[in-house]
Structure formats: C-alpha cells, structure tokens
Amino acid sequence: MTGLDEVITQVHREEWARVVATLARRLGDLDIAEEMAAEAFATAVERWPADGVPPNPGAWLTTTAHRKAVDRLRREVKREDKHREALMLADTPQPLGAIDDDRLRLVFTCCHPALAMEARIALTLRMVGGLTVPEIARAFLVEEAAMSRRITRAKEKIKAARIPYGVPFRDDLPARVTGVLTVLYLIFNEGYLSSTPGKDPVRGDLTAEAVRLTRLVHALLPADGEVTGLLALMLLTDARRTARVSATGELVSLDEQDRGGWDGTLIAEGHALVRERLAAGEAPGRYQILAAINAVHTDTRDIRDTDWSQIVALYDQLVRLDPSPIVRLNRAIAVAELDGPQVALAEVEGLPLSAYHAFHATRAELLRRMGRSAEAREAYARAIELSGNSGETAYLIRRRDQLAG
Amino acid sequence: MAQYLMSVLTEDPGLATDDEMAAIDVFNDKMRADGHWVFAGGLASPGSATVVDSRDAQPVFTDGPYVETKEFVIGLWIVEAPHLDAALRLAAEGSKACNRRIELRPFL
Structure with a gap:
C-alpha cells in the first residue's frame, strides 16, 4: 500500500x-x-x-x-x-434532544426500532461504518443481491414511514440508546464468535468495526454509563482475541489461554473505563456489569488468582436486572469455580436452554469434572451438533476425546 | 406533516368494553386538542363485508371478507404527525386505550 x-x-x-x-x-x-x-x-x-x-x-x-x-x-x-x-423534505425534524451531532442522528435513524434487527445491523455498517455492500454481505454470509435489497428496503421504509433523522424524544432516549447498543453488540459478537459455519471462528474485522462504532457513540454520548460499559466490555473481550484461537484454528478456553498474548493496552483502557463507571456511583446497567466481570477476568496473570467470589457477586447483580436463563447459565459457570461442579450443575439442570450449544457445553464440562464421563460424552455430542462455530466445534471434539473411559 | 393509518387488530369480534370505550374517548379528546386527530371509527365484524369487483363491465358482489384471517381490523384512526417517532407514540397510547394491537402505516 x-x-x-x-x-x-x-x-x-x-x-x-x-x-x-x-x-x-x-x-x-x-x-x-x-x-x-x-x-x-x-x-x-x-x-x-x-x-x-x-x-x-x-x-x-x-x-x-x-x-x-x-x-x-x-x-x-x-x-x-x-x-x-x-x-427536499420540508419538515426534516429538528433536533429533539440536547445532543446535536449529525452522526448521532444517523446512528439513531439506522438503529430505529421500527426497522428489522438485521436491517438495523446492515444499515449501521453501511451508513455509519462505511463498509461496502459486498463487505457486509460477506460478513453475514448473505448473497450480495439479498444484502443490497435488505438495505434498499430499509431505506425505503425510512422514507415512506418518515423515520425521523434526529435524536429521539428525551423520555424515549434510554430505550433508544439500548437499541443502538444491541446493534453494536450483535456486530461485535458475530465477530467474536461467528455463528456462521465455514467462517473463521473469530473475525477481527467485525470486532474492530464494532469497537470503532462504539467508540464513536461513546464520543457522542460520553455521559451515558451503558455506552461506556459496552465499550469497556468490547475492549476487555477484544484484548483476548488473538489468544482465543490456537494455531490450528481451535478456540482456546479462558483457563488455557496464554495470558501473555493478551493486549495490555486494550485491557488498560477497558479497566480505566470500568473504574470511571464505578467512580460515577450510579447503579450499573447490564453492559457495565458485564464489563466489570471481564475486568476481574483480565486482572490477573494467572487464572488461579481470579477472584471468583467477586465474579459471582457481579453475576448476582446481573441476574437481578436480567433473570434470563442465559445469564443464569453464565453465573453457574462462575459458581463452579467457587462452590464446585455439583452446586453449579444443580443450577444448570432445568434451565430451558436445550437448543443452545453453550448449555450443553457447560453441562459437559461440569459432568467431566465430576467424573461422569458417559453423560459428559453425550452432552459434548449435543453441543457439537448445535455449535455453528468451527473453532468451538474443534475445541469440543478435543475435550470429548480426552474423556476417560 | 404526514398522515398515518392506525388499524386496530383483534381476534375477538366483541365490542369494546365500557372501560375501553371511556379510555378511547379520553385518547380521542387528547388527539383533537393536540392537533393529531383526522378521523376515527369502529368497524362491524369481517363477516358483514361484501367484496365488489366491477373491473369487468358488470359489478360482481361477493359475500364476506376478501381474505379470511385469524386477526382482522376492527377499527381505525387516521392521525397526523410530523414523523414516525411522533406517530409511534400516538399508536402506543391508542393501543393502550383500546386494549388491542395496532398496525401503524404511513399514507403515501
């Protein structure tokens, strides 16, 4: 170049x-x-x-x-x-809120709740991120023509339904910001654990794009705790990206990762943002709590030094905000480190997540630790079947094949 | 200003209850006061519909709705609003008042 x-x-x-x-x-x-x-x-x-x-x-x-x-x-x-x-729409809405930046208007328009989620993601990547239609189509393994239609249809709806080009009403703002963050987090997660079979297990182009967009929204809404929380969460997660895939393309679990391969600069930035939120003294939302959990994970050079009681306490806080089965599953993983696999398994069993690969992968790991190899093998098989991520599948197959008996 | 159609959707052909009617009146008054109100009305059940087709010379009349669906339109509002965010607020209030789902659709 x-x-x-x-x-x-x-x-x-x-x-x-x-x-x-x-x-x-x-x-x-x-x-x-x-x-x-x-x-x-x-x-x-x-x-x-x-x-x-x-x-x-x-x-x-x-x-x-x-x-x-x-x-x-x-x-x-x-x-x-x-x-x-x-x-020349004569009545293009005037700014409705206090924040006056055209890029913020653009973000809120692209992430409008009247648009389908996949349209919001595509529009945000195109209009705010500047990715080309072929790039977005490749990222989501969709035919270029189909992606182009998706974006065109969204733009037509914006025009016909008069989705305003503006910052939302003040009392709609928190919900609308949450909507924007959902879009950004979905883009990040598709990069961090691609759900598309045949794609690279971890895709730095998408995670980098999500971080860049979140940095922009953070610059525009610096006082919003959840925006800060999501940025911190992404940085602390992305910092481990290279250590998360082995040379053979297999996902590496947290306890097996080479922590020397983590990106210290991103971790320092993420920690600073988490501290900033703690100092604000406001009740944290879900992204701030998730960021705090990841701050604890990235705080030690050795997994054995991890403060699991603090992680469980943070998950307790998250469960109070969002008692969904997936949050309870993640909490149980931390509980296993604090109170042992039996206690954790009791919390996992019965969660209505039988179609979710991580549920079976978690059960498999817990059963393995309890020496219940036959049941663990079955759970691994189910997780392998449901996972669409090549790196994760490779990891699960290796773990299953390492089972005794 | 743009106009939007708010179609009230229901699966139950029954009339609005007294409480629902009272809430709808309050909502209508507020819309008139705020300058959003264009038109509102309730509809008889789809079974009372007649389909008329006079594209070929003589009109043909057919009994019943043109498409049978579980959910159907039982009433409508036409409202005026500067943009979708304002119309969404009206639809949210309207849905609460009549205690039914609403489909919001812009006029061309």
Whole structure:
C-alpha cells in the first residue's frame, strides 16, 4: 500500500460517517447522501494523487459530495418536479434532544426500532461504518443481491414511514440508546464468535468495526454509563482475541489461554473505563456489569488468582436486572469455580436452554469434572451438533476425546 | 406533516368494553386538542363485508371478507404527525386505550 492509499483509507474510516450524516441532514435523504458520499470518495481517489491531499479532507469531501448532490438535484428537477419534493423534505425534524451531532442522528435513524434487527445491523455498517455492500454481505454470509435489497428496503421504509433523522424524544432516549447498543453488540459478537459455519471462528474485522462504532457513540454520548460499559466490555473481550484461537484454528478456553498474548493496552483502557463507571456511583446497567466481570477476568496473570467470589457477586447483580436463563447459565459457570461442579450443575439442570450449544457445553464440562464421563460424552455430542462455530466445534471434539473411559 | 393509518387488530369480534370505550374517548379528546386527530371509527365484524369487483363491465358482489384471517381490523384512526417517532407514540397510547394491537402505516 502506498502512503496515499493509506491516507485515503484512514480518511474514509474517520470521515465517512460525518460526510454521510451532514449530507443526509442537508438533503433530507439518506439514499442520496450515501451515494454522493461514495462518489466524493471516488473523486478523491482520482484527484488526490495529482492535486495532493487537501488540508481539511473531511470538509473537502463534504463540499464535493454536496456539490454533486446539488448538480444531481438540478438535473432531476428539470426532469420531474415531483422528485424535488421527495428529496427536499420540508419538515426534516429538528433536533429533539440536547445532543446535536449529525452522526448521532444517523446512528439513531439506522438503529430505529421500527426497522428489522438485521436491517438495523446492515444499515449501521453501511451508513455509519462505511463498509461496502459486498463487505457486509460477506460478513453475514448473505448473497450480495439479498444484502443490497435488505438495505434498499430499509431505506425505503425510512422514507415512506418518515423515520425521523434526529435524536429521539428525551423520555424515549434510554430505550433508544439500548437499541443502538444491541446493534453494536450483535456486530461485535458475530465477530467474536461467528455463528456462521465455514467462517473463521473469530473475525477481527467485525470486532474492530464494532469497537470503532462504539467508540464513536461513546464520543457522542460520553455521559451515558451503558455506552461506556459496552465499550469497556468490547475492549476487555477484544484484548483476548488473538489468544482465543490456537494455531490450528481451535478456540482456546479462558483457563488455557496464554495470558501473555493478551493486549495490555486494550485491557488498560477497558479497566480505566470500568473504574470511571464505578467512580460515577450510579447503579450499573447490564453492559457495565458485564464489563466489570471481564475486568476481574483480565486482572490477573494467572487464572488461579481470579477472584471468583467477586465474579459471582457481579453475576448476582446481573441476574437481578436480567433473570434470563442465559445469564443464569453464565453465573453457574462462575459458581463452579467457587462452590464446585455439583452446586453449579444443580443450577444448570432445568434451565430451558436445550437448543443452545453453550448449555450443553457447560453441562459437559461440569459432568467431566465430576467424573461422569458417559453423560459428559453425550452432552459434548449435543453441543457439537448445535455449535455453528468451527473453532468451538474443534475445541469440543478435543475435550470429548480426552474423556476417560 | 404526514398522515398515518392506525388499524386496530383483534381476534375477538366483541365490542369494546365500557372501560375501553371511556379510555378511547379520553385518547380521542387528547388527539383533537393536540392537533393529531383526522378521523376515527369502529368497524362491524369481517363477516358483514361484501367484496365488489366491477373491473369487468358488470359489478360482481361477493359475500364476506376478501381474505379470511385469524386477526382482522376492527377499527381505525387516521392521525397526523410530523414523523414516525411522533406517530409511534400516538399508536402506543391508542393501543393502550383500546386494549388491542395496532398496525401503524404511513399514507403515501
């Protein structure tokens, strides 16, 4: 890659969302905003090698894209007056809340609860993240044409139903922020434990994208504890990403990971964010609690030094917020370290999770530790059957084959 | 301003209860006061519908709804709102008032 290519890639990463967001507000049309932003970046690729990189690349791109949009509008006005009406929405909503940033409007529009979850994910990656449609299609193993239709349909709904380009009503804000965080966390998790068979078990491109988007939302809503919590959670999880897959592509469990392979910079940043939330003295939400749990996990160089009683206490707090079976399953895994596998197994049995691979994997591990090999073997088989992740399957097969008797 | 259709969905052809009617009246008054109200009305059950087709010269009348579904529209509101977030709030209040699910759909 030449120096200029790198500059353009970096400018794209840093400025894409701002260019799309600014244009969307000025034009009242997400579709044109996206298209013109893409054209402006294409023009940059053509012109910057000869003309040099402008002193303020973001402003150059926005101006170029805006000029292209105006040209196009003029052409379309000549063709058909009705078009103009559709493009220049007279009553584009004014900012409804206190936070005034076009990129935040863009995030809230893309993550609107009236859109299907998969459309929210695709739109956010395209509009805010700047990923191309083929990139998003590859990430979710969907045909390019199907992904393109998904995005087009979402944009059509935004226009027809008048999903506002704005920050939500103040009393809707907490629920809407939660909705944004759900989208970001789903993107991260698809990268961290890909559910798609045949894909790499852990995908740094998606986790990195999720972290980048969450950093942006955190910069826009710095006082929101849950946004901070999710960013910390992602950093503390992503820090272990390389240690989490062996050379042969097998997932490595927490107790077997080479902790020297963890990313100390990310861990330090994550810990600082968790401390910041503790100092705020507000009741934490689920992401802050999950971040705190991961802070404990990443606090020791040796798993034997892990403070399991603190982890169980944090899970107790999480269960009070969200008594779902999956949270109780994860709590039981920590309980096994504190009170032994019998106690944990008693808590796991009966959870309505028979279709969830991690339920069977957890049972298998607990049964193995209790020396109940035959039952463990059955549970491993069920987990292997249900897991769509190649690295996890490889790990489970090895564990099963290591069973005595 | 845009207009939205709020269709009230139900599986039960029974009429609204007195409590539901009272809540609907309160909601309607509030919508009128806030400038959202365009139209509202209840519908007779789908069994009372007649399908009319006069695309070919003579009109043809068919008894019954054009499609039998478990859930059907039993009433509607037409409301005016600046954007979907505002319309969603109205639909949420309306759903609570009439104690039924609502499908919200924009007019073109």
